[in-house]
Amino acid sequence: MSKTCIIIGASHAAAQLSISLRQEGWAGRILIIGDEPYAPYHRPPLSKSFLSGEKELNGILIRPQAVYEKNEIEFKLGIRVEVINRAHKTITLTNGEVLCYDKLALCTGSRVRTVSLPGTDLAGVHYLRNISDVEKIKHDISEGKNAVIIGGGYIGLETASVLIKQGMNVTVLEMAPRILARVTAPALSEFYTRVHTDEGVTIKTGVAVSGFKGDGHVTRVACADGSGFDADLVVIGVGIVPNVELAQASGLEVENGVVVDEFCRTADPDIVAAGDCSNHPNALYKQRLRLESVPNASEQGKTAAASICGNDKAYNTLPWFWSDQYDLKLQIAGLSQGYDQMVIRGDSNSRSFVAFYLKEGRLISADCVNRPREFMLSKRLIAEKIAVDPLRLADEGISPKEFLE
Ligand SMILES: Cc1cc2nc3c(=O)[nH]c(=O)nc-3n(C[C@H](O)[C@H](O)[C@H](O)COP(=O)(O)OP(=O)(O)OC[C@H]3O[C@@H](n4cnc5c(N)ncnc54)[C@H](O)[C@@H]3O)c2cc1C
Numbered sequence: 001m002s003k004t005c006i007i008i009g010a011s012h013a014a015a016q017l018s019i020s021l022r023q024e025g026w027a028g029r030i031l032i033i034g035d036e037p038y039a040p041y042h043r044p045p046l047s048k049s050f051l052s053g054e055k056e057l058n059g060i061l062i063r064p065q066a067v068y069e070k071n072e073i074e075f076k077l078g079i080r081v082e083v084i085n086r087a088h089k090t091i092t093l094t095n096g097e098v099l100c101y102d103k104l105a106l107c108t109g110s111r112v113r114t115v116s117l118p119g120t121d122l123a124g125v126h127y128l129r130n131i132s133d134v135e136k137i138k139h140d141i142s143e144g145k146n147a148v149i150i151g152g153g154y155i156g157l158e159t160a161s162v163l164i165k166q167g168m169n170v171t172v173l174e175m176a177p178r179i180l181a182r183v184t185a186p187a188l189s190e191f192y193t194r195v196h197t198d199e200g201v202t203i204k205t206g207v208a209v210s211g212f213k214g215d216g217h218v219t220r221v222a223c224a225d226g227s228g229f230d231a232d233l234v235v236i237g238v239g240i241v242p243n244v245e246l247a248q249a250s251g252l253e254v255e256n257g258v259v260v261d262e263f264c265r266t267a268d269p270d271i272v273a274a275g276d277c278s279n280h281p282n283a284l285y286k287q288r289l290r291l292e293s294v295p296n297a298s299e300q301g302k303t304a305a306a307s308i309c310g311n312d313k314a315y316n317t318l319p320w321f322w323s324d325q326y327d328l329k330l331q332i333a334g335l336s337q338g339y340d341q342m343v344i345r346g347d348s349n350s351r352s353f354v355a356f357y358l359k360e361g362r363l364i365s366a367d368c369v370n371r372p373r374e375f376m377l378s379k380r381l382i383a384e385k386i387a388v389d390p391l392r393l394a395d396e397g398i399s400p401k402e403f404l405e
Contacts, residue, residue: 002027002028002029003026003028003029003102003103004028004029004030004031004099004100004101004102004103005021005026005028005029005030005031005101005102005103005104005105005308006031006032006033006091006099006101006103006104006105007030007031007032007033007104007105007107008033008034008081008091008104008105008106008107008108008246009032009033009034009106009107009108009109009243009275009277010032010033010034010036010038010039010040010075010077010107011034011036011040011041011043011107011109011275011297012040012042012043012062012109012275012294012297012298012301013105013107013109013274013275013276013297013298013300013301013304014032014034014040014105014107014275014301015040015062015063015301016297016298016299016301016302016305017105017107017274017301017302017304017305018030018032018068018071018073018305019063019067019071019073020301020302020304020305020306021305021308021309022071022072022073023305024305024306024308024309024311025309025311026305026308026309028102029072029074030071030072030073030074031074031075031076031099032073032074032075032076033075033076033077033079033080033081033091033093034075034076034077034078034079035078035079035080036077036078036130036131036132037077037078038057038061038077038131039061039062039063039065039068039075039077040061040062040063041057041060041061041062041131042060042061042062042294043129043130043294044294044322045059045060046128046129046130046131046133046134047128047155047158047159047162048158048162048324050131050134051128051134051137051138051159051162052162052165052166053138057131076093079093079094079095080093080094081093081246082094082246083246083249083250084104084246084247084249084250084271085250086250086251086252086268086270086271088100089101089102089104089270091104101270102270103270103271103272103308104270104271104272105271105272105273105274105304105305105308106246106247106258106266106271106272106273106274106277106278107273107274107275107277107297107301108242108243108244108246108247108277109242109243109275109276109277109297110240110241110242110243110276110277110292111129111240111241111243112127112128112129112236112237112238112239112240112241113238113239113240113241114127114236115150115209115236115238117209117210117211117212118210118211118212119211119212119213119214119218120212120236122212122213122214122216122217122218123214123216123217123218124140124214124217124218124231124232124233124234125212125218125234125236126140126233126234126235126236127235127236127237128155128159128235128237129240137159137233137235140232140233141163141166141168141233142168142232142233143166143167143168144167144168144169145168145169145232145233146168146169146170146171146229146230146231146232146233147160147163147168147169147170147171147231147232147233147234147235148170148171148172148173148221148229148231148233148234148235149163149170149171149172149173149234149235149237150173150209150221150234150235150236150237150238151172151173151174151236151237151238151239152172152173152174152176152178152179152180152203152205153179153180153182153183153237153238153239154180154183154323155237156172156174156235156237157172157179157180157192157196157323157325158323158324158325159235159237160172160196160201161196161199161201161325161326163233164196164199164200164201168233169200169202170200170201170202171201171202171203171204171229172196172201172202172203172204173204173207173209173221173223173229174203174204174205174206174207175205175206175207175208175209176205176206177205177206178190178193178205179192179193179203179205180192183332183336184336184355184367185336185339185342185355185357185367187342187344187348187355188355188367190348191348191369192325195325195326195328195351196325199326207223207225207227208223208224208225209221209222209223209224210222210223210224212231212234213228217232218231218232218233218234219231219232221234240276240292242256242257242258242276242277242278242290243276243277244257244258244277247266247273247277252266252267252268252271253266253267255279255288256279256290257273257276257277257278257279257290258273258277258278258279259279259288260272260273260274260278260279260280261280261281262280262281262283262303262314262315262316263303263304263306263307263312263313263314263315264278264280264300264303264304264307264315265307272304272307272308273304274297274300274301274303274304275296275297275300275301276290276291276292276296276297278290278300280300280315282316282319283314283316284316284318284382284383285335285364289319289335291319293319293320293321295317295319295320295321296317296319299315299317300315303315318333318334318379318382318383319334319335320332320333320334320379327351327370328351328369328370329369329370329372330367330368330369331367331368331371331372331375332365332366332367332368333365333366333368333375333378333379333382334357334363334364334365334366334378334379334382335364335365336357336364336365336367338359338364339357339358339359339364339365340358340359340360341357341358341359341361341390342355342356342357342358343355343356343358343390343391343393343394344356344394345371345374345393345394345395345396346371346396351369351370352369352370352371353369353371354366354367354368354369354371354374354378354393355367356378356390356393356394358390361387361390362385362387363378363381363382363386363388363393364382365378365382366378366382373400373401374400376400377400377401377403377404380404381403386403386404388403
């Protein structure tokens with residue numbers, strides 16, 4: 001009898017996993033269940049071209065419907081999975097429907113970290129994770145009005161770069177002493193502070209927000225030091241938390257994500273997990289990681305599909321990420337946490353340079369601003385553990401390809 005693989009969540013990891021299942025030889029039924037009412041769509045444009053109105057839903061779908069149809073991939077959308085019963089190999093949906101699975105893939109991703117402050121329920125106060133959030137934000141965009149972004153991470157800064165171009169007065173409030181403090185070196189924080197300031201965005205660091213004021217609709221953001229900022233639109237971007245409760249309730253191990261091995265397998269032989277919701281052992285960085293990026297979700301989708309089909313292929317892709325702000329494409333290869341040396345190639349006062357991060361003399365990460373060639377180079381140097389002299393990395397006279405000769 002034909003077997004069934006159910007995939008919970010309908011986003012990047014699921015879109016890849018379902019197609020990869022067919023490529024790996026899965027002949028049975030494939031059913032994707034997602035609580036958003038849309039086929040899998042690219043999430044990164046939500047704070048970029050979709051927010052700016054440059055792209056619409058059709059322009060951000062991960063695959064055309066015809067591809068799923070050709071591969072006989074079925075969907076149930078706009079409905080949540082509430083329970084996994086591992087003993088009976090069933091799942092229960094919010095409408096009470098019970099479905100049997102032979103293999104189950106958890107692609108539940110993550111959700112926004114919420115803040116418990118007075119006034120978050122006021123109209124005009126938003127988070128940004130899905131299409132419905134962006135539709136609400138877009139409704140509140142108004143030229144000449146005040147937008148306040150809470151959180152100076154990549155999503156907050158990308159949002160700021162879109163809103164300022166829409167003619168809003170934009171202020172970014174960051175609690176840490178500098179923006180992007182969790183993910184990058186001070187030189188990059190200074191660079192992005194300068195870029196945003198030049199574009200007209202006000203960036204305030206070391207500011208703790210204490211609440212939101214307004215009569216029905218937000219009018220002001222209040223801060224713990226007594227200061228405040230007028231606001232017609234607020235976007236809160238203070239990180240995400242993985243959606244692990246379903247897995248946890250079913251008895252699977254959870255620790256900052258659903259615990260999987262390098263094959264995306266949980267301890268249950270019939271359940272895999274991939275993407276933002278999973279925590280995997282990373283051979284290159286010799287630690288367990290939970291990554292929040294599209295490349296990770298897609299690559300883990302491939303790994304998980306191979307595991308389901310018994311064609312085990314260890315996941316060992318170098319983590320990478322990108323961010324688009326104004327005319328700047330930042331491409332990040334590897335993870336910089338724990339670096340003990342940083343060298344800059346190019347001029348960080350210009351709009352094209354690289355920050356290389358080294359640990360004990362070895363390259364572990366690179367932030368490449370409008371430098372695609374150095375980004376490709378860095379991915380190889382890091383993944384293949386190729387020894388490099390930091391002085392040579394900084395030398396613009398040596399072309400990227402010479403490092404590999
Ligand atoms: C605004 C924004 C900008 C971003 N920009 C970038 C970028 O530039 N580069 C980059 O690499 N990454 C970026 N990311 C991160 C990237 O989008 C995520 O890493 C990626 O979406 C993870 O994919 P996923 O499939 O693991 O999970 P998700 O995309 O989180 O999808 C999981 C889906 O499962 C659904 N779900 C959860 N539980 C259930 C349930 N019980 N039943 C049914 N459905 C369920 C969720 O609602 C969601 O639709 C960005 C994210 C956001 C929000």
